Amino acid sequence: xxxxxxxxxxxxxxxxxxxxxxxxxxxxxxxxxxxxxxxxxxxxxxxxxxxxxxxxxxxxxxxxxxxxxxxxxxxxxxxxxxxxxxxxxxxxxxxxxxxxxxxxxxxxxxxxxxxxxxxxxxxxxxxxxxxxxxxxxxxxxxxxxxxxxxxxxxxxxxxxxxxxxxxxxxxxxxxxxxxxxxxxxxxxxxxxxxxxxxxxxxxxxxxxxxxxxxxxxxxxxxxxxxxxxxxxxxxxxxxxxxxxxxxxxxxxxxxxxxxxxxxxxxxxxxxxxxxxxxxxxxxxxxxxxxxxxxxxxxxxxxxxxxxxxxxxxxxxxxxxxxxxxxxxxxxxxxxxxxxxxxxxxxxxxxxxxxxxxxxxxxxxxxxxxxxxxxxxxxxxxxxxxxxxxxxxxxxxxxxxxxxxxxxxxxxxxxxxxxxxxx
Ligand code: GLU
Numbered sequence: 001x002x003x004x005x006x007x008x009x010x011x012x013x014x015x016x017x018x019x020x021x022x023x024x025x026x027x028x029x030x031x032x033x034x035x036x037x038x039x040x041x042x043x044x045x046x047x048x049x050x051x052x053x054x055x056x057x058x059x060x061x062x063x064x065x066x067x068x069x070x071x072x073x074x075x076x077x078x079x080x081x082x083x084x085x086x087x088x089x090x091x092x093x094x095x096x097x098x099x100x101x102x103x104x105x106x107x108x109x110x111x112x113x114x115x116x117x118x119x120x121x122x123x124x125x126x127x128x129x130x131x132x133x134x135x136x137x138x139x140x141x142x143x144x145x146x147x148x149x150x151x152x153x154x155x156x157x158x159x160x161x162x163x164x165x166x167x168x169x170x171x172x173x174x175x176x177x178x179x180x181x182x183x184x185x186x187x188x189x190x191x192x193x194x195x196x197x198x199x200x201x202x203x204x205x206x207x208x209x210x211x212x213x214x215x216x217x218x219x220x221x222x223x224x225x226x227x228x229x230x231x232x233x234x235x236x237x238x239x240x241x242x243x244x245x246x247x248x249x250x251x252x253x254x255x256x257x258x259x260x261x262x263x264x265x266x267x268x269x270x271x272x273x274x275x276x277x278x279x280x281x282x283x284x285x286x287x288x289x290x291x292x293x294x295x296x297x298x299x300x301x302x303x304x305x306x307x308x309x310x311x312x313x314x315x316x317x318x319x320x321x322x323x324x325x326x327x328x329x330x331x332x333x334x335x336x337x338x339x340x341x342x343x344x345x346x347x348x349x350x351x352x353x354x355x356x357x358x359x360x361x362x363x364x365x366x367x368x369x370x371x372x373x374x375x376x377x378x379x380x381x382x383x384x385x386x387x388x389x390x391x392x393x394x395x396x397x398x399x400x401x402x403x404x405x406x407x408x409x410x411x412x413x414x415x416x417x418x419x420x421x422x
Contacts, residue, residue, distance in 0.1 A: 004296075004320075005080060005081060005084040005295055005296070005317060006080045006083055006084045006087075008084075008317075008320055008321045009084045009087045009088065010031070011321050012321060012393070012397060013027070013030060013031070013087075013397075013401075015394065015397070016394060016397030016398055016400075016401045017401065019388060019390060019394055019397075019398050020397075020398045020401050020402050020405070021402065021405070022401050022402065022404075022405035023405060023408070023409055023413055025408065025409075025413055025414060026404065026405040026408040026409060027405075029061070029063075029408055030061065030090070030401075030404065030408075033058050033059065033060040033061070033083050033086060033087070034059050034060060034061055034062060034067075035058070035059040035133070036056070036057075036058045036059075036079065036083065037056065037057045037058070037130060037133050038054065038055070038056055038079060039054075039055045039056070039057075039126075039129035039130060040052050040053070040054065040055070040129070041053045041054075041055050041107065041122060041125040041126055041129050042125065043118060043121045043122050043125055044121060045118055046115050046117060046118060053107050053108060053109050053122060053125075054077075054107070054108045055105070055106070055107045055108075055126050055129055055130065056077065056078075056079055056082040056104075056105055056106050056107075057071075057082075057103065057104075057105040057130045057133050057134065057139065057141075058079070058082045058083050058085075058086040058103060058104055058105070059086065059101070059102075059103045059133070059138075059139050060083070060086035060087050060089065060090045060101065060102040060103060060104075061090045061101045061102055061404070062101035062138075062139075063101060063404065063407045063408050063411065064093065064094060064098075064099060064100060064101055064403070064404065064407045065093075065098070065099035065100040065101055066100060066101065066135075066136070066137050066138050066139055066140055067086070067089075067100065067101045067102055067103030067138070067139035067140070068089060068093055068098070068100035068101065068102065068103060068139075068140050068142070068345060068348065068349075069085065069086055069089035069102055069103040069104040069105070069141070069142065069144075069345070070085075070104060070105070070141060070142045070143050070144025070145075070147065070173075070344075071104075071105040071106060071107070071126070071141045071142070071143070071144055071147050071151075071155075072085075072104075072105075072106040072107075072144035072145040072146060072147060073106065073107050073109050073111040073122075073145070073146040073147055073151075074106065074108070074109070074110075074145055074146060074294075075108060075109065075110045076108075077106035077107060077108045077109075078108065081106070081295070082104045082105065082106045083104075084295075084317065085104035085106075085144075085316055085317075086102050086103050086104035087102065088102070088316055088317065088337065088338055089101075089102030089103060089104055089345070090102025090400075090404070091338045091396075091397060091400040091401070091404075092337075092338040092341075092342050092345060092400070093345060094399075094400040094401075094403040094404045094407075095338050095339060095342065095377060095381070095396055095399055095400040095403075096342045096345065096346050096349075096373060096377055097373075097377065097403065098345065098346065098349045099349075100140070100345070100349065103139045103140075103141070104144070105126075105130065105141055106144070107122065107126055109122065111146045119151070120154050123147075123151045123154040123155055123158070124154055124155070124157075124158040126155070127154075127155045127158040127159050127162070128158060128162065131159060131162050131163075134159070134170060134171075135167075135170060136167060136169035136170050136352075136356075140169070140170060140171060140172060140348075140352060141155065141170075141171050141172075142171065142172045142173045142344070142345070142348045143173040143219075143344075145218070145294065146218075148173075148219070149173060149174065149175045149180060149185060150175070152171050152172070152173045152174045152175070152180075153174055153175045153177075153178050155171050156168060156170060156171045156174050156178055156179070157178070159171065168355040169352055169355040169356055172184065172347075172348035172349075172351040172352055173185075173344075173348060173351070174351070179351075179354075179355050180351060181347060181350050181351035181354055181360075181361070181366060182360075182361065182362065182363035182366050183347055183350075183363055183366035183367055183370065184344075184347045184348065184350075184351055184366075185219070186223045187343040187344050187346065187347030187348075187370060188219065188220040188223075188314070188341050188343050188344035189219075189220050189221075189223035189224035189226075189227060189314070189343070190223075190227070190343050190347075190367070190370060190371075191340075191341065191342055191343015191344065191346060191347075191370060191374045192220070192224050192290075192312065192314050192340050192341060192343060193224065193227045193228065193231070194343070194370070194371050194374035194375055194378070195312070195335060195339055195340050195343075195374055195378050196228075196288070196312060196335070196340075197231075198374070198375050198378040198379065198382075199335065199378060199382060202333065202382070203287070203288065203309065203310040203312075203333060203335070204287045204288065204309060204310070207287055208232075209232060209233065209234045210233050210234065210287035210288060211233075211234045211235075211236045211248075211286040211287050211288070212225075212228055212233050212234065212235050212236065212286060212287065212288045212289075212290060213235075213236060213237040213238070213281050213282075213284045213286045213288070213289050213290065213308070214235065214237070214238045214239070214281075214290045214292055214314075215238075215239050215244075215278075215279075215281055215282060215289075215290065215291045215292060215293050215297060215318075216239070216240065216291065216292035216293030216294075216314070216315060217238050217239065217240040217256070217257075217260055217266055217292075218240075218292070218293070220292045220314050220315075220341065220344075221238065221290070221292035221293070221314065222238075222253075222257050222260070224290065224292065224314060225238055225251075225253045225256075225257075226253050226254070226257070229250070229251075229253045233288070234249075234250040235250060235251050235253055236248055236249075236250060236251065236284070236286060237251070237272075237275070237281045237284055237286070238251065238253070238256060238266065238281075239266065239275075239278040239279075239281045240260070240265055240266045240278070240293075241265075241278065241293070242265040242266060242267045242278065243265065243266040243267040243268075243269070243274050243275075243278055244266070244274065244275040244277070244278045244279070244280055244281040245266055245269040245271070245272040245273070245274060245275070246272055246273055246274075246275050246281070246284070247271065247272035247273065251271055251272050252271045255270050255271045256269060256270070256271065256272075258270075279297075279302070282297065282298060282302060282305070282306065283302070283305040283306065283307060284307065284308070285307040285308070286307070286308050286309075287308065287309045287310070288308060288309065288310055288311075288312055289306065289308035289310070289311045289312070290311075290312045290314050291311065291313060291314065291315050291318035291319070292314035292315050292318075293315050293318070294315055294318070295315065295316060295317035295318060296317065296318065296320055297315065297318040297319075298311065298318055298319045298320070298323045298327070299320045299322065299323050300320065300322035300323055300326060302323075303319075303322070303323035303326035303327055303330075304326055304330070306327060306330065306332055308332060309332065309333070310332060310333040310334070310335065311327060311332055311333070311334045311335070312334075312335040312340050313334065313335060313336055313337035313340050313341065314337075314340055314341050315337065315341070316337050316341065317337060318337070319334055324391075324393065328391060333391075333392065334391065334392065334393060335392055336392055336393035336396045336397075338396050338397075338400065339377065339378060339381055339392070339396050342374070342377070343370060343374060346370055346373050346374065347366065347370055350366055350369060350370070377399075380399055381395045381396045381399055382395070384398055384399055
């Protein structure tokens with residue numbers, strides 16, 4: 001599965017190259033990660049036993065600045081998945097024109113099977129294991145699937161202990177009390193909302209109360225469900241790994257969020273009707289389908305059943321390249337992950353700047369800057385898509401690749417040497 005992911009990423013890179021003016025040398029550099037680290041993390045469990053967890057940190061590219069990207073905890077994490085995610089981060093930071101490269105980390109673990117104390121020991125152990133590979137000017141982690149502010153706080157604290165000084169700039173997505181930024185926790189969904197809002201007419205035409213189905217009810221999915229329903233969209237279905245809930249008239253999102261907070265899942269919901277399988281949600285006839293869970297949710301086996309007008313990738317990599325082709329033939333617009341979920345890393349950049357300056361921006365300042373950047377880059381992608389008559393994903397890759405290529409070429413190309421330099 002994750003090996004397919006990596007070859008999928010490679011296919012998208014080659015396809016984007018065919019559409020852009022990027023040198024062969026830049027392309028050669030982008031075909032593999034700059035550095036890849038695998039670590040073993042010994043953790044003392046509550047019952048006294050010792051477990052060894054596998055952890056990873058991949059720095060894909062740092063030409064445009066220090067690598068940037070989250071750390072995920074999931075049982076399916078492996079080196080190919082983390083490498084692919086680091087590749088996507090490289091394109092995401094370039095697309096948003098942030099002064100960063102791309103990286104990613106992860107631990108192969110089911111966090112639901114750990115106590116809080118075990119989770120803390122694992123998180124501190126991860127940082128101890130990768131401490132020499134991360135740093136404020138080298139590679140800056142952040143939250144991702146199943147990691148959050150609390151985990152980032154433990155990690156920042158551990159890194160400070162190792163360096164014997166407070167280093168808030170080493171990690172973003174920290175709790176406010178430890179140098180976090182206003183707006184970071186909801187930035188992924190806020191960013192996705194701005195992207196949807198900017199593209200609204202091309203996604204849903206002049207529909208008054210567009211219907212939405214959201215797969216994934218974690219941080220991004222649940223917050224986006226709330227903001228879309230507050231802004232007049234009709235959220236008709238949401239799902240997590242255990243259940244999908246549907247109501248064609250629109251769901252009361254706050255009741256479902258309370259239920260998920262209390263019980264840990266969407267099963268036996270207080271409102272709406274449970275669909276027989278969580279993935280049935282993907283086949284509903286809606287205006288917007290928003291996969292906000294994991295990679296590969298829409299693949300060649302189910303893409304043909306998608307009845308949505310548009311798909312907005314709030315997860316990383318939820319639509320495979322084979323599914324992309326099927327959706328394209330069906331006339332389903334896909335808003336790509338490297339744009340749709342880029343609000344998170346953009347607010348991470350704000351946090352990093354604030355930490356470097358020893359400052360804290362007002363919540364309104366963060367919100368305004370986030371909106372401005374998301375709208376600007378969404379318009380840039382839409383413009384390229386229109387000018388070159390290509391799907392939004394190809395356009396996003398072209399914009400990112402041209403920025404990456406320019407940065408790489410600025411460090412020197414064979415043309416400089418064959419011309420005799422000077
Ligand atoms: N994990 C998020 C992503 O995939 C955020 C990364 C970051 O803030 O560095 O974009």
